[in-house]
Amino acid sequence: MAIRARDSTATARFAECALPLLLADMRVRHRRIGEEAIFDACAEAILGLCEAPDRWLPEKASLRTFLWMSATGDLKNELGRASLRAQREKVIDPVEIAQLRRNITAEAEIFEGDKNDVVSRYEHLLADAGDREVFRLMVSGERAETAYVVALGISLLPAIERKRRVKQAKDRVKKRLQRADVVWPTE
Amino acid sequence: MSDLSKLAKIASRRSFFLGSVLASVATRDHLADEALCSRLHCSPEALVRLRLCRAPDVDAPTFADDVRRIADYCAADFSTLLATIKDAAISAAVRDASLDNNDGWLMAARDRQDDDDT
Numbered sequence: 001m002a003i004r005a006r007d008s009t010a011t012a013r014f015a016e017c018a019l020p021l022l023l024a025d026m027r028v029r030h031r032r033i034g035e036e037a038i039f040d041a042c043a044e045a046i047l048g049l050c051e052a053p054d055r056w057l058p059e060k061a062s063l064r065t066f067l068w069m070s071a072t073g074d075l076k077n078e079l080g081r082a083s084l085r086a087q088r089e090k091v092i093d094p095v096e097i098a099q100l101r102r103n104i105t106a107e108a109e110i111f112e113g114d115k116n117d118v119v120s121r122y123e124h125l126l127a128d129a130g131d132r133e134v135f136r137l138m139v140s141g142e143r144a145e146t147a148y149v150v151a152l153g154i155s156l157l158p159a160i161e162r163k164r165r166v167k168q169a170k171d172r173v174k175k176r177l178q179r180a181d182v183v184w185p186t187e
Numbered sequence: 188m189s190d191l192s193k194l195a196k197i198a199s200r201r202s203f204f205l206g207s208v209l210a211s212v213a214t215r216d217h218l219a220d221e222a223l224c225s226r227l228h229c230s231p232e233a234l235v236r237l238r239l240c241r242a243p244d245v246d247a248p249t250f251a252d253d254v255r256r257i258a259d260y261c262a263a264d265f266s267t268l269l270a271t272i273k274d275a276a277i278s279a280a281v282r283d284a285s286l287d288n289n290d291g292w293l294m295a296a297r298d299r300q301d302d303d304d305t
Contacts, residue, residue: 009261129215150211153275156202
């Protein structure tokens, strides 16, 4: 497999061939599931294999079967998480929700409003363009570390260093906003 | 948007892929996809393929060969692509150095305060 041989173009060639086949397989087998969830599961299976090709053992399953199993596993996990979220939302009493809402500080409530408005209101507090991008991602609720890595332009650093830089940037943004008396909502 | 370009956009959020390097350049220079294509002298289809390639290691001895292979496969301009990837690496290094310096400043300020207190 060319991906294992670290050929830089192999991932693109593989993705181009595998995506239509996997999407077709998944659409046939999971007819009741939404297109977006199916696409995300296929994307995770293909990109995940590009990043860690050793996960596929040719003696155990064909590549097509492996991808299908991997995408189906991701899909089931995601559906499980979605169902759990729905259950949690159901069990909270509406009165309890109203009480929780009252406890949120005025500034924190702003963060629940129009996110673009929040960004334009506070981004002038951040001098650095990278910090402003990190702030936008934080306000939008982005949790994936890779989004912050891209925003900070540190994708070529080792993983441990990237993690440290992302945490450092998030803390810096929070601290700058706190200095201007902006209360960051508790996570 | 085609399925492959949607996949390429997702890949651009993962540091393993060249898409993340191109995304950092696009964010820094405020470039939309069209402007990025224009900078790399490539078509939108080539940009999708570029994003899905593995990010070459700038410190590897095979770096230039890797970039040439990518440029040939994606029908992109080799020298522009090479310069763009190097530029992204330099930007990342400068940014890291400036962050380190800021840390140093804060540490120095703290030390000074401690000295004053004693």
